Amino acid sequence: MSGAGTAAAALRAAVPRLAAAGVEDAPRDARRLLAHAMGIAPDRLTLHLSDRLTTEQQEAFEVALAARAARQPVSQITGQREFWGREFRVTRDTLDPRPETECLVAAALEEPFSRVLDLGTGTGCILLTCLAERPSATGLGCDVSEAALAVARENAAALGLADRAEFRLSDWWKEVEGRFDLILSNPPYIAEAEMADLAPEVRDWEPRGALTPGGDGLDAYRAIAAQARAHLEYGGRIMVEIGPTQGREVARLFADAGLENVEIRPDLDGRDRFVMGRNP
Template structure:
């Protein structure tokens, strides 16, 4: 790519390069990265397509495409990812917000809640979204990673829920006090022997701590099931995201913990995605 190219020519070249590198959606990524390099909205890329790219934008674009070609996630290059209609700052320190996690959000919002606990808060996308959607609610987010806590705190400020969100470092329930009428979590659920099957973007650029328990993928659910009865109010709900094959095992863990009204919710692709349960009242 050089300064003598038009934006359209640069995009074509970038798309070919990303396709050759095995990127899943090269045209989309080439477009997003050009918009970022030019500091415009992606919807405006077609307006600059016939124009010659200034050298400084061409150079920025070259760097971004080079990084994407070695499978650095687009969200890390842009520094943000959209989730439930809001933009969240992301980095290598937190799991990327994913569309399927919006299934958990919809389940949580299906009933009122006043006090929510997010176990493994990560970027804060779940906690911040729930507080933004329920202006009367307050919440606590915990994470073992100090860097994740900082990222979640920054996103809470961005979306103006910082006065209703406490975010602290904790190993699951270790530093948690009080009771909640909603407990949510998207915990690490990839089994150790499944890690090699993940894409390079995920395996090499997202925090391992947020992906796997280094065991059978159910370790986090065992911790959650064991702790929930001490922190969930009567009739309160616990809602967790799961891997598509884990519904039965997680439901059994919740049943053994004395929880009731256990339900499995599918995502938009029809895969088991969320397990919900209630504290008997």
């Protein structure tokens, strides 16, 4: 990285370095980090590969590469992740929004809603996407992390949704009042025994409390199911993201709580991805 060189030369040197660190898609990540260091959109990088990097750009790229070689997620390094076509700020205090969670949003948008609750909101990506797609709706996002709520509020302001989205510090239902016609959640669901097998990007860099509740991974669903009907309008819907082996257990929790039309839905890869139910 020493000396003034072109972006193309920096990219060529970066790819094997990331690959040697075990990064799965080293060419893609190197391009994204180089674009970030140069202050341009990733899809514009090809047009700038012949540019000579400034000292500041070289230094920024070096810092980004070192972080990625340590397996820090790209989204944390750049501070951004795209979700449903919008950019969301991401930090170490929030779960990194994932493409499969868009399946939950797609299902939420299948029917009208006016008041939505997002339990464990993190970046706010689920709640804010739903509000952005339904301009007449309002919503509440809850989280036990004040740092995560600060990120969610920042995202709401950036998307022009601060007037329709409220964020509140709450341990699941503790500070939630009233009823909603749509309740959504992507809670921590990884079993304690599964944590060691996670990719370093997840295990070592994302907030542990957003990944696992400990034990069998089902505690969040037990808490959510226990009071869902008390906070759902009649006919209101609830949807939660799940791990691919948890569909049957979570569906049973929903049914035992008195929810009807309980259904397990898959993601685009055909794996069980979320469970939904309706208040009679």
